[in-house]
Amino acid sequence: MKKIILILVLVLIQQTSFATEVNVYSARKEALIKPLLDQFTDKTGIEVNLVTGKADTLLKRLEIEGKNSPADLLLTVDVARLIRGKQSGLFQKINSELLEKTIPEYYRDNANEWFGLSLRSRVIVYAPDRVSVEELGSYKSLTDKKWKNRLCVRSSSNVYNQSLVAAMIANEGVEKTEQWAVGLVENFARKPKGGDRDQIKAVAVGVCDIALVNTYYLAGMLESSQKAQVAAAKKIKLFWPDQQGRGAHMNISGAGILKAAKHRQAAIQLLEFLVSDHAQQWYAKTNHEYSINPNIESSEILESWGEFKADKLSLGLLGEYNAEAVMLMDRAGWK
Amino acid sequence: MRSAFKTRNIMLVFLASLFSIPLFVVLGSVLFPEKQIWAHLYDTVLFDYVGNSLSLVIGVGVISLLLGVIPAWLVTMYRFPLSKQLEWALLLPMAMPAYIIAYSYTGVLDVAGPIQTSLREIMDWQYRDYWFPEVRSLGGAITMLSLVLYPYIYLLARAAFIEQSVCVLEVSRTLGCNAVDAFRRVALPLARPAIMVGLSLVVMETLADYGTVQYFGVSVFTTGIFRTWFGLGNSLAAAQLSALLLVFVVMFLYLEKRSRRQARFHHTSSRYSALMQKQLHGGKALIALVLCAAPLTLGFIIPVMFLCDWALETYLVVLDKDFYLLLFHSLLLAFVTALLAMLLALFMAYSNRNDGSLINRFLVRFVSMGYAIPGTVIAVGVLIPFAWFDNTLDAFLRQHFNISSGLLISGTVITLIFAYLTRFLAVSINTVEAALVKIKPEMDEVAKIAGLRPVSILKRIHMPMMRGSLLTALLLVFIDVLKELPATLILRPFNFNTLAVRTYELANEERLADAAVPALAIVLAGIIPVIMISNSISRSRAGHE
Numbered sequence: 001m002k003k004i005i006l007i008l009v010l011v012l013i014q015q016t017s018f019a020t021e022v023n024v025y026s027a028r029k030e031a032l033i034k035p036l037l038d039q040f041t042d043k044t045g046i047e048v049n050l051v052t053g054k055a056d057t058l059l060k061r062l063e064i065e066g067k068n069s070p071a072d073l074l075l076t077v078d079v080a081r082l083i084r085g086k087q088s089g090l091f092q093k094i095n096s097e098l099l100e101k102t103i104p105e106y107y108r109d110n111a112n113e114w115f116g117l118s119l120r121s122r123v124i125v126y127a128p129d130r131v132s133v134e135e136l137g138s139y140k141s142l143t144d145k146k147w148k149n150r151l152c153v154r155s156s157s158n159v160y161n162q163s164l165v166a167a168m169i170a171n172e173g174v175e176k177t178e179q180w181a182v183g184l185v186e187n188f189a190r191k192p193k194g195g196d197r198d199q200i201k202a203v204a205v206g207v208c209d210i211a212l213v214n215t216y217y218l219a220g221m222l223e224s225s226q227k228a229q230v231a232a233a234k235k236i237k238l239f240w241p242d243q244q245g246r247g248a249h250m251n252i253s254g255a256g257i258l259k260a261a262k263h264r265q266a267a268i269q270l271l272e273f274l275v276s277d278h279a280q281q282w283y284a285k286t287n288h289e290y291s292i293n294p295n296i297e298s299s300e301i302l303e304s305w306g307e308f309k310a311d312k313l314s315l316g317l318l319g320e321y322n323a324e325a326v327m328l329m330d331r332a333g334w335k
Numbered sequence: 336m337r338s339a340f341k342t343r344n345i346m347l348v349f350l351a352s353l354f355s356i357p358l359f360v361v362l363g364s365v366l367f368p369e370k371q372i373w374a375h376l377y378d379t380v381l382f383d384y385v386g387n388s389l390s391l392v393i394g395v396g397v398i399s400l401l402l403g404v405i406p407a408w409l410v411t412m413y414r415f416p417l418s419k420q421l422e423w424a425l426l427l428p429m430a431m432p433a434y435i436i437a438y439s440y441t442g443v444l445d446v447a448g449p450i451q452t453s454l455r456e457i458m459d460w461q462y463r464d465y466w467f468p469e470v471r472s473l474g475g476a477i478t479m480l481s482l483v484l485y486p487y488i489y490l491l492a493r494a495a496f497i498e499q500s501v502c503v504l505e506v507s508r509t510l511g512c513n514a515v516d517a518f519r520r521v522a523l524p525l526a527r528p529a530i531m532v533g534l535s536l537v538v539m540e541t542l543a544d545y546g547t548v549q550y551f552g553v554s555v556f557t558t559g560i561f562r563t564w565f566g567l568g569n570s571l572a573a574a575q576l577s578a579l580l581l582v583f584v585v586m587f588l589y590l591e592k593r594s595r596r597q598a599r600f601h602h603t604s605s606r607y608s609a610l611m612q613k614q615l616h617g618g619k620a621l622i623a624l625v626l627c628a629a630p631l632t633l634g635f636i637i638p639v640m641f642l643c644d645w646a647l648e649t650y651l652v653v654l655d656k657d658f659y660l661l662l663f664h665s666l667l668l669a670f671v672t673a674l675l676a677m678l679l680a681l682f683m684a685y686s687n688r689n690d691g692s693l694i695n696r697f698l699v700r701f702v703s704m705g706y707a708i709p710g711t712v713i714a715v716g717v718l719i720p721f722a723w724f725d726n727t728l729d730a731f732l733r734q735h736f737n738i739s740s741g742l743l744i745s746g747t748v749i750t751l752i753f754a755y756l757t758r759f760l761a762v763s764i765n766t767v768e769a770a771l772v773k774i775k776p777e778m779d780e781v782a783k784i785a786g787l788r789p790v791s792i793l794k795r796i797h798m799p800m801m802r803g804s805l806l807t808a809l810l811l812v813f814i815d816v817l818k819e820l821p822a823t824l825i826l827r828p829f830n831f832n833t834l835a836v837r838t839y840e841l842a843n844e845e846r847l848a849d850a851a852v853p854a855l856a857i858v859l860a861g862i863i864p865v866i867m868i869s870n871s872i873s874r875s876r877a878g879h880e
Binding site: 023029030031032049050051052053054055056057058060061064065066067068069070084155156157159162191192193194195197198201202204205206207217220225226228232322323326327330331335 | 375378379380441445446447449451452455461462463471549550551552554558561562564565566567568569570648649711714715718719722725726729739741742745746824825827828829830831832836837840841843844845848
């Protein structure tokens with residue numbers, strides 16, 4: 001028994017603090033951020049402590065912990081949660097010339113409380129043997145009757161769908177968006193289930209002919225170590241939506257420095273490291289995300305999809321419509 | 336004597352209240368009604384949630400009962416090929432986290448999985464040419480949850496069958512009952528309290544499950560809670576949904592209690608002759624074998640095979656020194672929590688058994704509700720009071736001594752273990768109470784007359800009778816903590832991961848093959864205690880050495 005207590009105490013003490021350190025709460029999974037953080041430590045000698053989790057639970061933890069929270073930086077994988085953090089008053093304003101110069105203004109907060117770090121787009125994928133490119137167009141045209149029983153998309157509980165709908169509300173208003181959502185649901189080939197990779201597989205197999213997915217999932221499948229995933233991904237093609245209109249819907253992974261931060265300077269240093277050319281190339285290479293900095297080249301797979309027009313809607317607006325988007329999808333019967 | 340009783344009573348109220356705090360936080364949310372959100376939920380999705388949750392609970396309850404009780408009876412009363420091995424092996428699915436079995440079956444049976452793909456290739460079919468059961472559905476969720484939860488019922492039912500006096504069964508036979516009647520009319524009613532404890536654990540675990548239902552896209556209460564929280568950004572309304580869930584559970588437990596209010600189930604005879612297991616032959620033996628092997632095969636062997644297959648591809652990359660640290664963290668948390676939970680349960684159950692007032696009884700019942708609340712919600716209920724304490728202390732120290740204590744307890748493993756205890760005390764309390772119920776009050780009285788003090792009664796009479804159950808309580812919580820994910824995810828300290836967290840992160844990125852190694856480690860670490868439980872039960876029959 002004594003030994004157990006000893007071990008327990010040791011585990012507790014293990015969280016000794018370093019002279020220079022930065023504490024990160026991250027909604028990005030460990031495997032998709034730790035290597036980069038390690039590089040930061042190697043380069044600067046600043047130790048990075050990490051807790052990963054779901055964005056909203058991390059936000060809640062921050063809110064409850066209050067001004068004594070040990071966290072310096074919050075990383076998320078979508079813009080909606082960054083805005084929620086801002087609305088809860090968790091972030092502080094950061095003045096960094098480098099960040100402002102590197103990140104386009106529509107991918108960061110207008111008061112510089114949060115910053116986008118990498119980009120992904122929500123695109124249409126299709127089965128080329130059953131769909132010709134000419135049939136495809138904007139997100140809006142997905143409600144066309146010809147797609148009845150041919151469309152796959154995941155649950156409306158997913159934040160990327162919520163952000164897509166929120167963007168549409170920002171661009172078109174609630175009423176039109178709701179009509180769109182109702183039309184979309186009518187075209188579903190099946191009840192929404194699974195993740196984005198499952199939608200890609202479903203198109204490959206013939207459950208549906210088109211699907212809405214994030215770009216890095218498709219790229220990840222093409223590079224997968226599992227043959228079945230590669231085979232499925234090769235059977236389908238990517239289509240950039242709305243190129244004649246506003247452009248493809250974009251989302252970001254991003255971060256904000258917390259008001260409670262005890263290591264503000266180190267946290268800024270980390271943020272600046274994350275937008276450096278080296279880190280941006282890492283994002284592209286490891287997880288096939290587009291660089292936040294338009295001047296950085298992306299991965300081979302991303303290059304192969306060509307140039308595209310991105311919707312330049314200020315992402316700050318998306319968070320404001322997120323709850324509205326969820327309610328709207330509830331009403332439309334989007335499970 | 337009197338003051339000892341008083342101290343104990345105060346301790347009980349204190350401990351039970353302490354571990355009820357997170358539940359009070361959840362219930363407290365009701366005081367701040369979110370009318371607008373509720374109107375929206377009522378208009379759109381609330382009835383879906385209620386309906387699906389009910390179907391899920393009823394489905395899982397019925398199937399788990401069948402999968403648990405029938406094999407328990409068969410392996411206890413009969414001998415057939417492999418019956419000795421099945422005795423313990425039937426518990427194995429307990430070591431399998433529900434989300435992992437869901438992931439592995441989906442990976443294989445899904446429309447793009449290997450089975451349907453080869454089916455299409457061989458038969459030259461298209462997707463719409465044939466029918467195949469859809470894994471990701473309400474039915475699929477019921478199946479998956481039943482396959483990993485039935486062992487709770489099996490475990491308690493088997494222990495109950497083993498402990499039954501043979502006399503009762505023999506008398507029933509002389510009164511003209513055939514084998515089926517003896518089971519239905521004598522053994523089953525006698526085992527009912529134990530089976531019901533198992534069932535209530537299954538029901539609560541089902542209601543608290545999030546991983547499986549979310550992955551399968553079934554809209555139940557838990558998915559609703561998180562949708563309201565994450566999607567609508569309203570954690571208050573989410574807590575209110577949890578409070579509603581609590582009401583459901585209270586209703587279920589009350590109905591169950593009421594329905595057996597009249598009956599008392601103590602051992603009526605002190606004579607324990609050895610159970611005569613009847614040898615089965617031919618067709619009957621085969622049927623018994625199939626009935627017992629099916630849940631084991633589907634709930635354990637097949638998913639473990641899938642996992643092994645994936646693990647072989649990836650183990651070289653995944654097994655690094657970090658991995659052993661994960662294993663160590665998981666085992667440490669599980670062990671410490673299990674030990675504390677057993678001690679707490681023992682203390683609470685005893686205080687109540689002797690002279691439990693109505694309030695004490697209520698508090699102990701109430702603290703057991705934590706099992707039905709999703710781990711994430713419990714975690715928030717733990718965070719709030721702990722952070723409040725830390726921040727208040729910090730403010731006080733700053734003001735009077737000009738030093739800052741920061742967050743003292745929040746964000747340490749202490750919070751995490753506290754959350755586990757809130758969530759899993761139900762398991763140990765139920766197991767210990769079920770064991771205590773079977774000890775006739777007359778025994779205590781006789782012992783008292785013989786001059787034994789309460790401590791000696793515990794030591795010399797109860798302990799030998801309950802040893803098996805205590806071990807069971809310990810190991811059940813151990814396994815539960817090993818599998819626990821959501822509370823761990825929110826509450827853990829910096830740079831502190833467990834096997835479950837690693838598995839989830841990889842599986843959630845849809846990297847099933849990489850997730851297989853940590854998943855298997857959870858299962859393997861859970862197998863050892865499972866076998867220990869089984870052995871202790873086999874030996875638990877009085878007179879057996």
